[in-house]
Amino acid sequence: xxxxxxxxxxxxxxxxxxxxxxxxxxxxxxxxxxxxxxxxxxxxxxxxxxxxxxxxxxxxxxxxxxxxxxxxxxxxxxxxxxxxxxxxxxxxxxxxxxxxxxxxxxxxxxxxxxxxxxxxxxxxxxxxxxxxxxxxxxxxxxxxxxxxxxxxxxxxxxxxxxxxxxxxxxxxxxxxxxxxxxxxxxxxxxxxxxxxxxxxxxxxxxxxxxxxxxxxxxxxxxxxxxxxxxxxxxxxxxxxxxxxxxxxxxxxxxxxxxxxxxxxxxxxxxxxxxxxxxxxxxxxxxxxxxxxxxxxxxxxxxxxxxxxxxxxxxxxxxx
Amino acid sequence: xxxxxxxxxxxxxxxxxxxxxxxxxxxxxxxxxxxxxxxxxxxxxxxxxxxxxxxxxxxxxxxxxxxxxxxxxxxxxxxxxxxxxxxxxxxxxxxxxxxxxxxxxxxxxxxxxxxxxxxxxxxxxxxxxxxxxxxxxxxxxxxxxxxxxxxxxxxxxxxxxxxxxxxxxxxxxxxxxxxxxxxxxxxxxxxxxxxxxxxxxxxxxxxxxxxxx
Ligand code: HEM
Numbered sequence: 001x002x003x004x005x006x007x008x009x010x011x012x013x014x015x016x017x018x019x020x021x022x023x024x025x026x027x028x029x030x031x032x033x034x035x036x037x038x039x040x041x042x043x044x045x046x047x048x049x050x051x052x053x054x055x056x057x058x059x060x061x062x063x064x065x066x067x068x069x070x071x072x073x074x075x076x077x078x079x080x081x082x083x084x085x086x087x088x089x090x091x092x093x094x095x096x097x098x099x100x101x102x103x104x105x106x107x108x109x110x111x112x113x114x115x116x117x118x119x120x121x122x123x124x125x126x127x128x129x130x131x132x133x134x135x136x137x138x139x140x141x142x143x144x145x146x147x148x149x150x151x152x153x154x155x156x157x158x159x160x161x162x163x164x165x166x167x168x169x170x171x172x173x174x175x176x177x178x179x180x181x182x183x184x185x186x187x188x189x190x191x192x193x194x195x196x197x198x199x200x201x202x203x204x205x206x207x208x209x210x211x212x213x214x215x216x217x218x219x220x221x222x223x224x225x226x227x228x229x230x231x232x233x234x235x236x237x238x239x240x241x242x243x244x245x246x247x248x249x250x251x252x253x254x255x256x257x258x259x260x261x262x263x264x265x266x267x268x269x270x271x272x273x274x275x276x277x278x279x280x281x282x283x284x285x286x287x288x289x290x291x292x293x294x295x296x297x298x299x300x301x302x303x304x305x306x307x308x309x310x311x312x313x314x315x316x317x318x319x
Numbered sequence: 320x321x322x323x324x325x326x327x328x329x330x331x332x333x334x335x336x337x338x339x340x341x342x343x344x345x346x347x348x349x350x351x352x353x354x355x356x357x358x359x360x361x362x363x364x365x366x367x368x369x370x371x372x373x374x375x376x377x378x379x380x381x382x383x384x385x386x387x388x389x390x391x392x393x394x395x396x397x398x399x400x401x402x403x404x405x406x407x408x409x410x411x412x413x414x415x416x417x418x419x420x421x422x423x424x425x426x427x428x429x430x431x432x433x434x435x436x437x438x439x440x441x442x443x444x445x446x447x448x449x450x451x452x453x454x455x456x457x458x459x460x461x462x463x464x465x466x467x468x469x470x471x472x473x474x475x476x477x478x479x480x481x482x483x484x485x486x487x488x489x490x491x492x493x494x495x496x497x498x499x500x501x502x503x504x505x506x507x508x509x510x511x512x513x514x515x516x517x518x519x520x521x522x523x524x525x526x527x528x529x530x531x532x
Contacts, residue, residue: 072349080349088484090348142482144350189484260483279479280426288349292413 054217057131057151065207065305066135072146074215076288081222082140083241084190085175085182092184093222100181100242105226111172111248114163122226126212128161129153133216134209134230139271139300141235143285143293150230151213156204159248164200168248171203172196173229176244190260196240197253197267198231199309207232207305210243233302235269266319270310271300275319327388331395334362335402352410359403360432364477366396367470368494375501390446393466397443404436428479435472438465470495 083093086100107125110117131151139145159171177193179185185192202208211230212218219225224241231238237257247253257265264278273283273296284293299306310318338358341347348354370392377385412419422429442463445451451459474495477488 076349084483088482090350144353279428281422286350286352291410293411 056217057213060151061130061132063132063134067137069147071149072288077148077214078220078222083222085184087184096183097221100221102225107243108245109162112165112168113248129157136232137300138236141237145285145287149215150211152209152211154206155208155210158210159203164248167250169200170249170252171198172247172249172253173240173243174245175240176242190256194256195253196238196255201309205306207302233271233299233306235271238269268318272315275316356406359399359406362399363396363403364473364491366392366399367473370396371470371498394446397439400436400439428476431472431479432476435469435476438469442466467499
């Protein structure tokens with residue numbers, strides 16, 4: 001993958017694993033103690049073997065949108081994943097995602113746009129963009145959260161290159177469909193391939209990014225390389241992984257979770273502590289690595305940047 | 320036979336041992352509370368079903384020695400249920416009783432799980448020989464039929480909590496259906512004159528619980 005080279009990367013600038021380790025040790029010890037054991041946990045990690053070599057990404061720009069909250073560890077971020085294309089267990093993506101080949105990779109771009117429809121090679125997608133670090137909160141619909149130092153660029157910058165027309169009310173994204181390499185796609189737990197979508201103004205919001213890396217390195221397969229969406233004010237499942245197709249469409253696309261269980265997952269899926277999931281509360285969540293649940297914030301704490309997108313909208317009906 | 324019992328007891332502690340070992344080696348995943356909740360929930364249900372399988376197995380194989388494990392297996396189900404509930408109470412909600420009450424009332428999967436747990440409490444309390452004698456065999460047996468309801472509540476709890484893939488809870492549901500169905504069949508077979516082969520006089524109810532034996 002082509003990533004613009006520049007000399008001075010210091011991954012130590014963005015990594016503070018010590019902080020995380022302390023929290024982690026605390027919780028491991030606390031859980032152990034609660035099970036009747038004595039404290040003294042070590043951090044070993046079961047999936048250490050699955051980590052492949054990745055390319056470091058040099059010279060990242062910092063972003064004013066980044067939070068200064070403590071980061072989750074690289075291990076947490078890469079071993080606790082929802083990527084149902086590889087199985088339903090949180091450990092399945094780390095176990096099986098390396099069966100997916102990500103090179104060569106191109107993205108089909110089509111729909112309501114002035115530029116001609118095309119299969120765009122990953123290098124051509126990335127070339128014009130300057131990569132930045134965006135440290136975002138990630139809130140899963142299952143009521144847990146992480147803080148992730150993404151590497152990426154604004155989705156809006158990519159969209160504008162294709163000159164969507166006035167009919168392009170929505171952007172529809174589709175994940176790679178390759179059951180030979182993606183074992184979860186061999187069982188019909190969901191309708192494959194996975195589809196997600198954003199309203200055009202949401203997609204153009206500067207918080208929405210295309211991510212290519214984490215912790216200053218390119219994404220591991222379980223994180224949805226080579227390109228994935230990150231929309232931090234929405235539940236995690238909106239941030240579709242391993243994007244193979246981008247379409248500009250007039251009608252609101254039906255996203256996969258909405259197709260699967262329409263009364264539980266809507267199109268908008270904004271983080272909203274006041275609208276509970278039919279089966280569990282969304283008022284609070286547990287940050288991974290922390291012991292206690294904390295209150296969930298409207299739009300995952302990004303209300304200043306995105307609340308105006310939804311002025312006058314009934315967010316209970318448009319869940 | 321007697322010598323088997325300590326081994327079965329030890330085997331029943333393996334799931335707890337695995338959890339502890341993972342606790343010490345950092346193997347409880349990035350979300351240890353969720354992991355512990357899931358594993359203890361799994362084993363609660365498994366032990367309930369194993370305990371429920373004893374009587375039918377004993378009848379079919381004629382191996383009456385199986386009966387001696389039933390109480391122990393039932394108590395292990397309660398043991399893992401207690402760990403499961405304690406995980407929720409302490410690690411997950413840290414005694415926030417107002418929130419827990421909301422959860423029990425509002426979330427149907429918690430309602431079902433909680434019902435199952437509450438139903439198991441009187442069974443565990445009356446599991447000793449002394450309590451059996453105190454209650455008398457017939458009353459004790461009737462009380463202990465609550466275990467059917469507890470297991471059903473457990474399966475319903477699991478069915479209602481899964482996000483998407485209902486296959487795992489359906490497997491448990493199928494096993495429970497067979498275990499309860501076999502009991503009905505025993506009863507039905509007994510009720511019909513002439514069909515008595517291998518069926519003793521107690522119908523589907525666990526006779527081997529007979530206290531004064
Ligand atoms: C007879 C009693 C019970 C049985 C048999 C049981 C069984 C289970 C099973 C099989 C699971 C799923 C494990 C998995 O996903 O692998 C589970 C999850 C869970 N149970 Fe229970 N349970 C019982 C009682 C309770 C009670 C009393 C509570 C709390 C009040 C509770 C709270 C939970 C929670 C919070 C989860 C995880 C839900 C999630 O991840 O979304 N359970 N239980």
